[in-house]
Amino acid sequence: MAPHRIALLFNANKVYDRQVIAGIxxxxxxxxxxxxxxxxxxxxxxMRDIRQFRxxxxxxxxxxxxxxxxxxxxxxPVVAVGGSYHDPAAYPAGVPYIATDNARLIRLAYDxxxxxxxxxxxxxxxxxxxxxxWAQEREHAFRVIVAAESTEGIVHQGQPTSAGGWGSAxxxxxxxxxxxxxxxxxxxxxxxxxxxxxxxxxxxxxxxPEQVSIVGIDNDPMAQLLTRIPLxxxxxxxxxxGRTAAHLLHQMLHGVDCADTRVLVPPVGIHVQASSxxxxxxxxxxxxxxxxxxxxxxxxxxxxQVADYVGISRxxxxxxxxxxxxxxxHQVILQHKLDTARQLIAETDASLADIAVRCGFTSxxxxxxxxxxxxxxxxxxxxxxxxxxxxxx
Amino acid sequence: xxxxAAIAWGHLPDGRPLHRWTLRNAAGSQLDISNxxxxxxxxxxxxxxxxxxxxxxxxxxxxxxxxxxxxMGSIVGRWANRIxxxxxxxxxxDYKVDRNDHGNHLHGGNDGFHLQRWxxxxxxxALVLRLISPEGEGGFPAEVRVQLRLGLHDDGGLDLHYxxxxxxxxxxxxxxxxxxxxxxxxxxxxxxxxxxxxxxxLAVDAQAIPVGRQAVAGTAFDxxxxxxxxxxxxxxxxxLRLVGGxxxxxxxxxxxxxxxxxxxxxxxxxxxxxLTVETDRPGLQFYSGQKLAGQPDRHGxxxxxxxxxALEAQAFPDQVNGPDAEAAILRPGAVWxxxxxYRIDTV
Numbered sequence: 005m006a007p008h009r010i011a012l013l014f015n016a017n018k019v020y021d022r023q024v025i026a027g028i029x030x031x032x033x034x035x036x037x038x039x040x041x042x043x044x045x046x047x048x049x050x051m052r053d054i055r056q057f058r059x060x061x062x063x064x065x066x067x068x069x070x071x072x073x074x075x076x077x078x079x080x081p082v083v084a085v086g087g088s089y090h091d092p093a094a095y096p097a098g099v100p101y102i103a104t105d106n107a108r109l110i111r112l113a114y115d116x117x118x119x120x121x122x123x124x125x126x127x128x129x130x131x132x133x134x135x136x137x138w139a140q141e142r143e144h145a146f147r148v149i150v151a152a153e154s155t156e157g158i159v160h161q162g163q164p165t166s167a168g169g170w171g172s173a174x175x176x177x178x179x180x181x182x183x184x185x186x187x188x189x190x191x192x193x194x195x196x197x198x199x200x201x202x203x204x205x206x207x208x209x210x211x212x213p214e215q216v217s218i219v220g221i222d223n224d225p226m227a228q229l230l231t232r233i234p235l236x237x238x239x240x241x242x243x244x245x246g247r248t249a250a251h252l253l254h255q256m257l258h259g260v261d262c263a264d265t266r267v268l269v270p271p272v273g274i275h276v277q278a279s280s281x282x283x284x285x286x287x288x289x290x291x292x293x294x295x296x297x298x299x300x301x302x303x304x305x306x307x308x309q310v311a312d313y314v315g316i317s318r319x320x321x322x323x324x325x326x327x328x329x330x331x332x333x334h335q336v337i338l339q340h341k342l343d344t345a346r347q348l349i350a351e352t353d354a355s356l357a358d359i360a361v362r363c364g365f366t367s368x369x370x371x372x373x374x375x376x377x378x379x380x381x382x383x384x385x386x387x388x389x390x391x392x393x394x395x396x397x
Numbered sequence: 398x399x400x401x402a403a404i405a406w407g408h409l410p411d412g413r414p415l416h417r418w419t420l421r422n423a424a425g426s427q428l429d430i431s432n433x434x435x436x437x438x439x440x441x442x443x444x445x446x447x448x449x450x451x452x453x454x455x456x457x458x459x460x461x462x463x464x465x466x467x468x469m470g471s472i473v474g475r476w477a478n479r480i481x482x483x484x485x486x487x488x489x490x491d492y493k494v495d496r497n498d499h500g501n502h503l504h505g506g507n508d509g510f511h512l513q514r515w516x517x518x519x520x521x522x523a524l525v526l527r528l529i530s531p532e533g534e535g536g537f538p539a540e541v542r543v544q545l546r547l548g549l550h551d552d553g554g555l556d557l558h559y560x561x562x563x564x565x566x567x568x569x570x571x572x573x574x575x576x577x578x579x580x581x582x583x584x585x586x587x588x589x590x591x592x593x594x595x596x597x598x599l600a601v602d603a604q605a606i607p608v609g610r611q612a613v614a615g616t617a618f619d620x621x622x623x624x625x626x627x628x629x630x631x632x633x634x635x636x637l638r639l640v641g642g643x644x645x646x647x648x649x650x651x652x653x654x655x656x657x658x659x660x661x662x663x664x665x666x667x668x669x670x671x672l673t674v675e676t677d678r679p680g681l682q683f684y685s686g687q688k689l690a691g692q693p694d695r696h697g698x699x700x701x702x703x704x705x706x707a708l709e710a711q712a713f714p715d716q717v718n719g720p721d722a723e724a725a726i727l728r729p730g731a732v733w734x735x736x737x738x739y740r741i742d743t744v
Contacts, residue, residue, distance in 0.1 A: 030622065035615035106589065110661050115582065119446060160536050239666075246622050248632065251615065255633060267631040270588040273666045276445065291447070292648075298425060 007038040008257055009059035013049035013071070014085075019224045020104075020242050021065065024085055027246020028063065029179055037254060054078070061257055065248045072096045080396040081256035083249045085304070087138030094137075098263050100256075102249045104240045106138060110145035110191060111270050113219040114237050118188030120282040124156035126190045128197050131161045139193045143222070146191060158184065162197070174276040177201065178208035182395040186215040187282065195220035195227035195237050201280065202231045218279040234277035240342050241269035289314050289321060290328045294336065301340035302364040342378060345371065349383065350390040356383050398422050398549045399452025400612045407459025411515055415459050418516065418524055419518065420549040425449060426741070428549050433462055434511035434636070435472035435526045435545060437575045439695075442553060444744040445669030450669065452741060454705040455695050462599055463512065467692045468574040471511030473504045473528055474551035475537050477572035478646070478682060478714035481606050485717040487566055499604055504574075506535030510543070511574070523548040523558075538567035541727070554740040561733040564734055569727040570712035571735060576686060576705030577672055579665035579741070583700060585693075586706045588687060592662045593620040593683065595647040599713065605640050607714050612650065618645065623664065626706065642687035642703075646680045646714050653679035655675035657736050661708050669743040675709035676737040679724075683708055709728065710737040 012028065016022040025043075032039060038335045042059060044050060049065065059080065064071050066086035084096060084343050088103035095101050096343035110127075119127060124313035127146040130139040143159060150157025163173045180202055198220030203357055205212050212218060212233050220227065223237040248269065296313045297305070310333055311318040318333075325333050345363040348354055357368045360383075365371040368383075376385050401419040408414055409649055417438060420428045421568050426449075430437040441449045456469055476494070476529035483496035495506025505511065505702050515526040523546040530541040546558040578586050598618050599607035613619040637643065649660035657675040661683075664671045674681070684707040692700045715723040727733045 034619060034621070037615070112588075112667055119444075119448075119667070144646070198575070220483060241625055243622075245623075247624070248628065251617075251632060254615065260633065262633055265631065265633055267628050269628040270625050270626065272590055272664060273664070276669075299423060352402050353405065354402055 007040045008061060009040040009042065010253065011054065011062045011064075012058055013043040013051065013054065013062060013064035013068075013072050014043075015048050015065065016043075017048070019222055020238045020240055023242030024065075024246040024249070027243035027248075028058070028250040030243065031247040031250035031254075035254070037250075038105050042112045042136075051075075057175050061253050063253055066096060066099075066101070067135065067138055072177070074097075075099075081253055083256070084264075085245055085249050087141055088138075088142075089141060090148070095266065100262040100265040102245045102252070103268045104138070104242065104245060105270045107145040107148070108268075108270040109221055109240065110142050113191040113221065114146070114149050116219060116274055116276070116280065117191070117217060117282075118234070120189065120213075120217060120280055121281055122187060122322075123188035124159040124185060124188050126148060126160060126188055126202055128182060128190055129159065129161045130193050130197065131164050133164075138195070140297065142191075142193050156185075158188075159379040161266045162200075165196075165200075174200070174207060176203055177204040179203060181210055181216060182208055185214070187217070188215070189217040189219070189280070189282070192220045195222040195224040195235060198235055198237070198279075199227045201230055201277065202235065206232070213280055213282045214276065217282045219274075223275045229369075231279075236277045237275050238271050238281035239273040239275060242258060244272065245269045250354050257275055285375075287324050287328060289316055289324045293325070293333065297333075297337055297340050301337050302344055302362060304364045304366075305337060307337075310337070338374070338379045341365065341377055342374065345383070346386065346390070356387065359383075398551075399520060400524055400609075403517075406433075409433075410463070413514060414516070418479055418519075420524060420547070422549050422553070423551045424553065426549065426553060428547075428555060430517075430524060430526075430547060431459070431462070432517045432526070433459055433471075433516045433637060434513060435461060435515050435573075437470040437573065440555070440575075440741070442670065442741045450668065452577055452579050452581070452672075454576035454689070454692075455623065456693050456696050457697060461693050465692070467576075467689065467725040468504055468509075468511050470575045471573075471694070472515075472526070472571065473574050473709075474510035474543065474571040475505050475535060475541060476502065476568055476713040476717075477504060477570045477574075477709060479503050479604075479606050479684065479738075481506070481604075481715050481718055483536070484566065485722070487568070487717070490538075492536060492538060492682075494595060494626070494740040498599070500686075501606060503605055508535060510571070515545075518597075522544075522608045523556075532627070537567055539563040539727075539729075541566035541567060541569065543571065546700045550646050552740065553742045554738050557737045557739075559733070559735040559737075560726060562721075562729075562731070563727050564729055566726055566728045568653060568725050569733055570716070570725055572678075573706060574740075575739070576689070576707050577663065578665065578705045579663065579672060580668050581671040582667065584701060584704050587625065587630070587664065587703050589706065590623040590664045590666070591620050591626050591629050591683075592623035593649065593681065594651075594658075594660050595621070595648050595649045595681070597647045599680075600636055601639060601645060603639050605644055605714075606648065607719075609638075613647075618643075618647075623662065627703070630685065636688060640687075643685040646711075647684045647709075648679065648713075649681050651677075653677060655736060657739045660710075663708070665743060671744045672708075673740045673742075674708050674710065674737070675740070676735070678710040678712065678735060678737065679709050682711060682714070710735070
């Protein structure tokens with residue numbers, strides 16, 4: 005049997021499209037399916053010419069606004085690849101559709117910025133045109149999230165990118181960034197847009213990530229090369245989209261009806277780099293010291309050992325603690341011992357003498373003294389009040 | 398690794414007290430284990446920022462574990478997974494075991510290992526759990542003595558070393574049944590990326606009992622390259638429709654009953670947590686959690702479908718009724734051993 009002749013209609017000048025095509029290739033390799041693949045020599049799709057195609061199936065980029073009309077009357081199996089839509093009616097009818105899940109892309113970027121401790125957010129999009137409905141979907145996803153979570157969210161579409169308008173576009177971007185409340189986390193619709201933000205921050209002398217943290221989408225190596233501050237970026241599941249599209253077309257070529265199949269592919273990662281490594285409040289020294297205290301605080305450690313572990317002098321460490329936590333290192337260690345003691349009293353059957361030793365108090369008497377001072381009660385009184393002897397119900 | 402003292406944790410219906418223990422490693426990870434079913438109650442591990450977060454599903458208290466049908470985090474035996482019709486033949490004798498899953502046997506039956514009170518003590522730097530399963534339990538022949546050594550290491554690895562012996566021939570397949578969700582901020586595992594190093598899996602019938610080997614290539618079951626669990630659920634595949642998702646046994650590459658080999662890896666993009674599964678077992682059951690809806694969670698609420706996934710290292714389902722039956726039989730004088738390792742780090 006002659007191999008099926010399949011057209012791949014993508015503009016493979018972007019990393020996303022190339023990964024989709026790579027996923028199609030990987031599927032074919034894993035299955036030993038032989039397809040006679042047609043692609044334009046410059047890897048750009050020409051939708052108008054496809055009507056002349058004498059083949060068996062098509063996988064096409066449906067973000068291209070010409071695709072639905074160009075492929076409608078082909079009468080061979082077609083699998084659509086493109087962006088997801090929040091409105092189900094926006095999907096083309098009667099065609100299986102493999103989507104990058106725009107809502108999940110934005111969600112991952114947003115949750116990442118939340119985890120970094122940022123208090124407010126912005127979205128830097130693209131002015132709408134027919135070929136970038138995915139960008140409008142990302143903007144919509146951002147608006148939905150900030151509305152649902154009642155967080156502060158600012159949307160800016162900026163200007164279309166053109167050689168002639170570049171100078172004024174950058175100036176406008178610098179002005180927009182300058183006027184934003186800080187610190188702020190910005191999600192850019194693409195890495196290309198994120199790169200413009202980074203550029204404007206350099207020009208406007210805005211600190212990244214301290215004042216403005218930035219996350220892009222695509223994890224495009226090219227955008228990485230052109231920025232001084234390494235860019236955090238969400239990685240789309242483009243290869244998996246290609247595998248899925250190839251699988252569906254493979255099924256359709258064997259007579260399976262996939263017309264109603266819609267597969268939304270979530271992002272497959274976030275490449276975390278300096279542009280979003282925002283550190284709220286705490287110095288890394290304090291974080292490291294607290295980490296050490298959480299581990300060894302009940303083993304009789306002293307401030308000197310904590311400083312040794314962190315690798316700075318005791319005096320400098322105390323300064324950091326005073327600034328960040330308004331406490332001395334000793335107070336934080338003691339707090340850890342007391343928290344542990346209270347937990348052991350409440351949750352175990354251990355004796356108070358035993359607990360005193362296990363929490364690093366030199367004697368039961370000393371624990372007694374500290375309890376009186378800190379909680380205004382004796383360990384025994386605390387035990388009578390809190391020990392859970394019965395089963396929890 | 399440090400091991401806490403026994404902490405009171407409810408009672409069995411007959412009044413015997415239950416306890417839990419906490420294991421900690423130098424990285425701050427902590428794992429809670431109960432002597433009820435050897436259940437892994439909680440496992441907190443650092444995310445890519447170092448923040449501790451829960452990675453296991455769990456119920457709120459012992460009473461919920463006793464009433465549960467989810468095998469939540471528990472050690473499962475004497476037979477992990479299903480036996481068709483609850484029947485098998487061993488040395489010419491027909492046995493009928495508990496039929497607790499639509500006419501089939503599942504996970505040790507009505508009083509499986511997951512509901513037993515194990516003897517637990519720290520020993521040589523590990524937590525050791527022991528159980529004696531009497532002859533006739535669940536309908537199985539022979540008294541079986543089981544020992545499980547648990548160790549939590551500084552690299553994030555949780556080692557499970559099982560040993561078992563019996564006074565007569567019996568089928569034996571043990572597994573741990575933790576449900577993982579590596580992102581404690583989202584009660585849904587469908588964005589997790591899964592890799593399973595296997596060329597074949599066991600296709601099942603509508604009762605989830607294997608009917609034959611099937612190649613994964615070109616199907617939704619091919620996780621040789623990591624892929625999101627959720628989008629694969631939408632591939633048009635009759636095997637997925639039969640059981641509402643993944644509840645299938647993979648046949649990982651590499652020899653069983655030798656040194657453990659890495660057979661699966663799961664990555665959660667937001668937290669950066671990565672779970673790696675190594676085992677010396679022949680089979681790996683992957684369950685995508687589609688039937689978890691309604692199970693009580695730790696905080697008085699209920700889990701939804703796909704709240705967690707399970708990767709269970711074990712013998713093949715219904716192996717006692719197949720051509721490899723003898724490999725699943727423990728005979729007197731022999732010592733049955735299993736080594737499975739779950740490791741969680743970040744990428």
